[in-house]
Amino acid sequence: MSLLLQLFASFFQIGLFSIGGGYAAMPLIKAEVVDLHGWLTAVEFADLVTIAEMTPGPITVNSATFVGMKVAGLAGVVVATLGNILPSVIIMLILAKLYEKYAQQTLLKRILEGVRPVVVAAIFTAGLGLLQLALGSVTAPDLFAVVVSIISFLILNSRRVKIGPIALLAIGAVVGIGYALLF
Amino acid sequence: MSSDTDNRWEKKGKPTINLRFYLKLFWTTFTLSMFTFGGGFVIVSLMRKKMVVELGWIDDEEMLDFVTIAQSSPGPIAVNGSLMVGYHLAGIPGALVATLGTILPPMIILTVVSLGYKAVADNPIIAAAFSGMRAVVAAIVLQVSWALFKPLAEKREVLPILLFVLSFLALFVFKVNIMIVMVAVILFSVVHSLILVRKEKHS
Structure with a gap:
């Protein structure tokens, strides 16, 4: 099997079996990319995890791009990424169609209503995790991060100040650089 | 703290589907994806801010349903979630445009980064920018969970x-x-x- 086909098949499998968020996919990616095909060394894989955490985007798409680029250049990037998202696209199109058709049905409506508090709890948990990450340690938190987080929260919660989340992130980046240069 | 949160958004309903809309959908998912480091729930929070509050394309309950479905299906939540919104607004073309907008930023960024990632990882300016953005991202996700929790509590x-x-x-x-x-x-x-x-x- 040619290299491009192998890349496609490998990332198709990763896409198909990575249910439940990025960290669930890590062992799967390692098994395919490091252990089975040897496309990355263990050290390169550790670097990939660091980069994936620092850069935007889903970890599986990041891995597909990174491995594709290393193994087969831009063609590899396109093939690996397409392979990676194809299972999602197919399955989600079917589910989206079903949702539009049955969302108003009592049973499904009730089930989805039941799960909504879980999603809110999951988003809250993710937020707390991100806060921990931003503050460093809980006992001696990074004061700069505390101030930035509180001000951002107040701005987002206010109806008078109209700054979108993306503009706010850009401001956060600039403030972070300014703070590092000053102190 | 101001009690005026953005809960009083108005759902404007489905937008008119034309080239302008597809460009807007592409640009919206592209910019959202560009800033979603830190896991799938970050894009969900940004999506709520942008698509529920600012654009009024979907409402909170639809968004939570989409997250439920996106989370329990294979593949990244970010990709699955955008695809659901795109399909909801404009059928299969909408789904494909939203998916493309979501995967292009990580593809472009990782392609560039893979060429010289040591320099990026060790760059103090980039690290400083990230420390600032991390603090903001935590606030965004917490504020969204607060805004979603309130109507739940008010019932x-x-x-x-x-x-x-x-x-x-x-x-x-x-x-x-x-x-x-x-x-x-x-x-x-x-x-x-x-x-x-x-x-x-x-x-």
Whole structure:
């Protein structure tokens, strides 16, 4: 099997079996990319995890791009990424169609209503995790991060100040650089 | 703290589908994806801010449904979630445009980064920018969970609050995998709904 086909098949499998968020996919990616095909060394894989955490985007798409680029250049990037998202696209199109058709049905409506508090709890948990990450340690938190987080929260919660989340992130980046240069 | 949160958004309904809309959808998903480092729930929070509050394309309940479906299906939540919104707004073309907008930023960035990632990882300016953005991202996600929690609390029903507290404890304190929590609550809801349906028939 040619290299491009192998890349496609490998990332198709990763896409198909990575249910439940990025960290669930890590062992799967390692098994395919490091252990089975040897496309990355263990050290390169550790670097990939660091980069994936620092850069935007889903970890599986990041891995597909990174491995594709290393193994087969831009063609590899396109093939690996397409392979990676194809299972999602197919399955989600079917589910989206079903949702539009049955969302108003009592049973499904009730089930989805039941799960909504879980999603809110999951988003809250993710937020707390991100806060921990931003503050460093809980006992001696990074004061700069505390101030930035509180001000951002107040701005987002206010109806008078109209700054979108993306503009706010850009401001956060600039403030972070300014703070590092000053102190 | 101002009590005026963005809960009073108005759903403007489905937009007119034309080239302008597709460009807007592409640009929206592209910019959202560009800033979603730190896991799938970040894009969900940004999506709510942008698509529910600013654009009025979907409402909060639809968004939570999309997250539920995106989370319990294979593949990244970010890709699945955008695809659902795109399909909801404009069918299959909308789904494909939203998906493309979501995967292009990581593809471009990782392609560039893979060429010289040591320089990027060790760059103090980039590290400083990230420390600032991390603090903002935490605030965004927390504020969105607050805005979503409030209508839940205002209903004054015991069950949703109880489910919220229990799943929060399971996720945050006991570190239970979210898939397990979701499957458990889905099973519970199925049984609960069936009992309710039965009661309604009898009465």
